[in-house]
Structure formats: structure tokens, C-alpha cells
Amino acid sequence: MRTVRDAAFDVMRQHGLTTLFANPGSTEVALLADLPDDLAFVLALHEGSVVGAATGWAIARDQPALVLLHTTAGLGNAVGALATARVNRAPLVVLVGQQDRRHLAQEPFLAGNLEGLCGEYPVRVETPIRAQDVPGAIGRAAHAATTRRGPALVIVPMNDWAEPADDLPVPAPAALRQATGADPEAVAHLAGLLAEARSPALVAGSAADTEAGWAALTALAERLNCPVWQESFGARAGFPQDHRLFAGHLPGDRARLRETLAPYDLVLAVGAPVLRQYAYGEGPLAPAGTRLALLTDDADEAHRAPVELAVLAPLPAFCAALAERVPARAQAPAIPARTAPPAPPRPGEPLRAAHVLSALAERLPADAVVVEETPSSRPELHALVPARQPLDFVSAAMGGLGFALPAAIGIRMAAPRRPVVAVVGDGSSLYQIQALWTAVHYEVGAVFIVLANGRYAVMDRLAEKHGGKAPWPAFDQVSVRSLAESLGCPARRVTRYDELVSELGSLVATFETRTEPLVLEVAVEAETAFQP
Structure with missing residues (x-):
């Protein structure tokens, strides 16, 4: 008997949705058990990492990525990442598991009120009226994600996948073309x-x-x-x-x-x-x-x-x-002078973020993708690490933390010939540090440079601008290197400029071909100035 699950897989293939990013739960097992060989499954250890990696994948491929989330808990954990995907205009088709349709009226264990949980961030939310409407809903979600540039959700009760596909309605269009001309x-x-x-x-x-x-x-x-x-x-x-x-x-x-x-x-x-x-x-x-x-x-x-x-x-x-x-103009415009890179630190002088970014810029290939999440150092990154090709720079448009690590992994998976370097603060890295496990398991050769100052430096500076003292403590005792190693990811800590130059120099030859991720935790001095 052909099932709704079989028909849904056909729709996924039709729309190129053959890589599935997930952190599954019991309401999704009926879909996932004995997954067809032509569908790739990517596990991440938190829903923020799931959606972040899928967002990076979708940005790099410029096509929808497929996400699977587990009812209320999974969708709730992913809301911030889905909001980021919307503002980043990343097309995602998001399947959300729901309890068995036959007793939803009794609000059984793991049932969820899912349709409004993400607010207005999804570009489309659909709970199919019948099990047989699920394949068409997936097709509609693929079109909505592509044309409206954001996450489109399909909420699927767990028993729907096994229902017979003997009365399927007319599906969504197999292809949807948008005009590309100029009026x-x-x-x-x-x-x-x-x-x-x-x-x-x-x-x-x-x-x-x-x-x-x-x-x-x-x-x-x-x-x-x-x-x-x-x-x-x-x-x-x-x-x-x-x-x-x-x-x-x-x-x-x-x-x-x-x-x-x-x-x-x-x-x-x-x-x-x-x-x-x-x-x-x-x-x-x-x-x-x-x-x-x-x-x-x-x-x-x-x-x-x-x-x-x-x-x-x-x-x-x-x-x-x-x-x-428009008519051509001959008069040369005035262009502000470029920021000069800083001189290397003198012996015994602490490293600053600008030292690290300048050294990185000198060694980055022109096609390297830099994924940024270092709020206090972002002005220096913009000034010192120019984007020279499309997709050279990617960041979270929402401004929320937890994007860079999983997004870098998804970008590298989708564009394996491009070097991918995530530059993140140590505070930022802690929001999705578990994403490193996915990079290790799936042999994703992204490099993660963590600027470690042991504090939320941008928040400290903002508190100072408001004329007050920050009530939050530093977290100097946190070791990103140790956390990375506990997840199976190779990691090294750098405290001196000569060590930094040596590490970056050894990476240059491996940026494009590496299949092993690496974390470089670089100790830097907290900056004393910040302008958004």
C-alpha cells in the first residue's frame, strides 16, 4: 500500500528537499524509521543548531532546506533561530511533529498548540485538514519558502504518515516561475x-x-x-x-x-x-x-x-x-580612507581583536566565507576583512546569538569547495556550542576562531554608555577549547601573536580541502570602545 509518507517523499524529491536537518522526537519516528537511502539525515544536538545549520545550507545553496522539529518543545526551542532565518531571508521547509490526529481533542501527552507558537515569523503555517493533504502542504511550503524567503511550517500529526495515499488532492504546482524582468x-x-x-x-x-x-x-x-x-x-x-x-x-x-x-x-x-x-x-x-x-x-x-x-x-x-x-558621470567621488591594519603587538602586549582579524585577513583566500558573531569586534571585522566575492560575509540579521557556529557548518556542507571561517566571541559561542558535534560527526571542515575575553564585552560597553556599572560577572573560567574537545572537536588555545600567526599559517593550505573542524580559542583583551 502506498502511504502518505511515500507520497511526501516524492514531493520532497521534486523540490530538492533531500537533506533533512533534525533533532527528532517520538512524534517524528514514523517518518524517519527506515529513511530512504537517497535522503540524507543530519543530526544536531539542539533545535537552534538544527535550524541554524539548515539556514546556512539554504543561504549557500539559495534553495529551500528541509527541517524536522519535535512538537512544542522542539518548535519552542527553535523559535529564535526561525526568526533569524526569516530576517536572513533563508528559505526553509519545516515539518513539525504533532500528536496522533485521532485523539488530539483530548490534548494527549506531547500534543501542542503549534500554529501560533512562532508568531508572525513563518511565511506560511499549515496544518493539513486530512492526512492525504500532507504531500501537497509540503509542496506549498516549498513554494512559499522560495517566493517569500523564509521558513514555511507544515504541522503533521504522527499517524498521518502511515495513512493510505489513495485519495490525494491536486498537489501544489510542480514548478513555480517568477518574472525576473524590469518594468x-x-x-x-x-x-x-x-x-x-x-x-x-x-x-x-x-x-x-x-x-x-x-x-x-x-x-x-x-x-x-x-x-x-x-x-x-x-x-x-x-x-x-x-x-x-x-x-x-x-x-x-x-x-x-x-x-x-x-x-x-x-x-x-x-x-x-x-x-x-x-x-x-x-x-x-x-x-x-x-x-x-x-x-x-x-x-x-x-x-x-x-x-x-x-x-x-x-x-x-x-x-x-x-x-x-542613467547618464554616465565622469567626476570622481570622494571615498573615505580605508582603515589601516594595526601594527603587530609588541612582546608582552596583549592580543586585541584587531590583531587577530588583521592576521586572518592577510591569509584568507578571496572565496572564503566569513560567518560573524562577535558583536564587540564587528566594526573591526568590517574594516579589516573585506568581502571580495558573493557569500563572503554572513551574519545573523536579527542580531540574536547562537547563529554562527551552526550556520558555518551548514554553509560548508552546502558549499564544500569554499573555505568557511566562523569568527565568534566566546560568549556567543556558548549559545550553540553543541553544534560542533555535528561538524565532527559529518566531517565538516569549517574553522571556528573564538575571540575569548571572558565576558560579554559589548554589554559591558553599553552599560558604560548608559553611565552605569554592569551587574553581570565575567566568566573567565569558561574554556571554549575544553568544551569543544568534550564534543570531539579538535581545539587549540592561542595567547600570543607568534602562536596566532603560526596557527593561521598552517591553516592556509587546508582551508579548502579540510574535512576536520577546528576551534582556535584566541585570548584577546576586552575592548574599551564600541560604536554600533
Whole structure:
């Protein structure tokens, strides 16, 4: 007898959902027992690691990843990671186990009120009316995850998998195509704004981080001969940061933002929010006389943008059309000077994060993916480690911790020919340290550089900015190296610059081919300055 489970597997194969990230429970055993050989199972030891690894995989492949979560406990543990996936625009198809449909009305043990548990972060949530509706729901979830760029949930009662597939409804479309053209009238409108501007600037955002996006945005920038800024708090790099027109990263507070944008009479954000901030600040986002416009493929982003003109369109095609339409500019723009790398520390001088990042930048291959989660050192990372190719930089768009370790693992699994280096704070690493077990077990050769200062340094600095003393203690006694080794992951601790240079030098030859993960715990001095 052909079952709903059999039909669901066929739909998964149709949509390329053949790698399953999970931390299973009893309500999912009926799906998983005797899994077909062509479906790969990836175990992580916490649901945050499950979703984080799947998010990295989906970002690297630019296609939906398949996730399996265990009823209320599993979905509840994963909510923060699912919110990150939504804001990172990572397409996920998430199957959530539920108790047996036949006695759900009695709220049996392990039953859950699942549909609203993640709030509005999923792009779609469906509990199929009948068992036979499950395969079609998975197909609909795959389309929603792809077109709306986020996690789509399908809640499946545990007995549904064994039900007969003898009355399946018409499924979701086998293929769904989206238009990729640029509307000529919209191109003309935005091109007119750019042509009127005396000193335009572009802001590159995460949504432009594709091969086609980089090429089209670079062509537009070179045609306009204007500065290109990276959005503040961006999760991806939308423009080559070693390009002559790259101006740097926008600050995350209004006063400095207005100062930065003062030279420009028109600022066009491409695939970025307008203009994302951290702490609230008085006054407008842009100085008087600076007009704002937005080009985005995200309808929500367009609806909330405080701009004169928002255009909702596919980014590469629209940027390419703009580059052909706008007049070329010959005048060279003023580009801020690049941050110079720090001099190596003198003997006996403690290591700082900038020393580590500068040494890493000198040795990283151009195609290396840097996954960042070091809040207090992020400005130095941006300044010293430029993104030179698409997918070179990945971070958590939500700002929550626990993303980098599992995401680096998922990226390396999905793109095994690219070196992957996660740069994380020791405090950040503790949120999903158990992800290292997955890297060891599945021979994922990512490198994890942990900047260890034994404290939540960014929180200490923020407390100081508020004029108070932090009530939380340091955690100097925590050894990330020992925790990594307890999970089977090779790890070394570095305390001196010569040790750091030696370790990084030995890694250079193995970045692309290594199948063994490695943690480098680097002792660094807590920084005394921080600007978001």
C-alpha cells in the first residue's frame, strides 16, 4: 500500500528537499524509521543548531532546506533561530511533529498548540485538514519558502504518515516561475531621480548578495561613478568591498548617519532597509536636502520604507536596466580612507581583536566565507576583512546569538569547495556550542576562531554608555577549547601573536580541502570602545 509518507517523499524529491536537518522526537519516528537511502539525515544536538545549520545550507545553496522539529518543545526551542532565518531571508521547509490526529481533542501527552507558537515569523503555517493533504502542504511550503524567503511550517500529526495515499488532492504546482524582468516605466522613474542628483550615493544590502546582484550593482555604481555604502547591521555583503567605489559601512545611530550622508543629495538603497538603526535617536534619518529612494524585492521592506520612492522589483534585472538608462558621470567621488591594519603587538602586549582579524585577513583566500558573531569586534571585522566575492560575509540579521557556529557548518556542507571561517566571541559561542558535534560527526571542515575575553564585552560597553556599572560577572573560567574537545572537536588555545600567526599559517593550505573542524580559542583583551 502506498502511504502518505511515500507520497511526501516524492514531493520532497521534486523540490530538492533531500537533506533533512533534525533533532527528532517520538512524534517524528514514523517518518524517519527506515529513511530512504537517497535522503540524507543530519543530526544536531539542539533545535537552534538544527535550524541554524539548515539556514546556512539554504543561504549557500539559495534553495529551500528541509527541517524536522519535535512538537512544542522542539518548535519552542527553535523559535529564535526561525526568526533569524526569516530576517536572513533563508528559505526553509519545516515539518513539525504533532500528536496522533485521532485523539488530539483530548490534548494527549506531547500534543501542542503549534500554529501560533512562532508568531508572525513563518511565511506560511499549515496544518493539513486530512492526512492525504500532507504531500501537497509540503509542496506549498516549498513554494512559499522560495517566493517569500523564509521558513514555511507544515504541522503533521504522527499517524498521518502511515495513512493510505489513495485519495490525494491536486498537489501544489510542480514548478513555480517568477518574472525576473524590469518594468520600463519604473526604471524610467528611478533613472530620472538619479539623473537629477548632483551627488548620488548607493547603499548596498543583503538582498543584492548574489553573483548577478553584485555584477548589476557594480555596473550601476561605475556608471554613476558614485560611492557605495554597505547597510548597517547587514547580514550579507551586497557589493565588492575591495572596489574603488566602496565607501564603508553605514553607522547605526542617527547623528553619525546624518553626518555620513551629508555630502549626498540622493541616496538609493538597493536590497537594504532604509536606513536600519540600533538605538533610537532624535531627528530625521537623513540630513535636510538628502532624498531617499529604495529598490527592493521584499514587499514588507517597501511598505515600511520612509522614502520618496520605493520600487518593488527583481534586483539584478532592474539594476542592469538602470545602468543602461542613467547618464554616465565622469567626476570622481570622494571615498573615505580605508582603515589601516594595526601594527603587530609588541612582546608582552596583549592580543586585541584587531590583531587577530588583521592576521586572518592577510591569509584568507578571496572565496572564503566569513560567518560573524562577535558583536564587540564587528566594526573591526568590517574594516579589516573585506568581502571580495558573493557569500563572503554572513551574519545573523536579527542580531540574536547562537547563529554562527551552526550556520558555518551548514554553509560548508552546502558549499564544500569554499573555505568557511566562523569568527565568534566566546560568549556567543556558548549559545550553540553543541553544534560542533555535528561538524565532527559529518566531517565538516569549517574553522571556528573564538575571540575569548571572558565576558560579554559589548554589554559591558553599553552599560558604560548608559553611565552605569554592569551587574553581570565575567566568566573567565569558561574554556571554549575544553568544551569543544568534550564534543570531539579538535581545539587549540592561542595567547600570543607568534602562536596566532603560526596557527593561521598552517591553516592556509587546508582551508579548502579540510574535512576536520577546528576551534582556535584566541585570548584577546576586552575592548574599551564600541560604536554600533
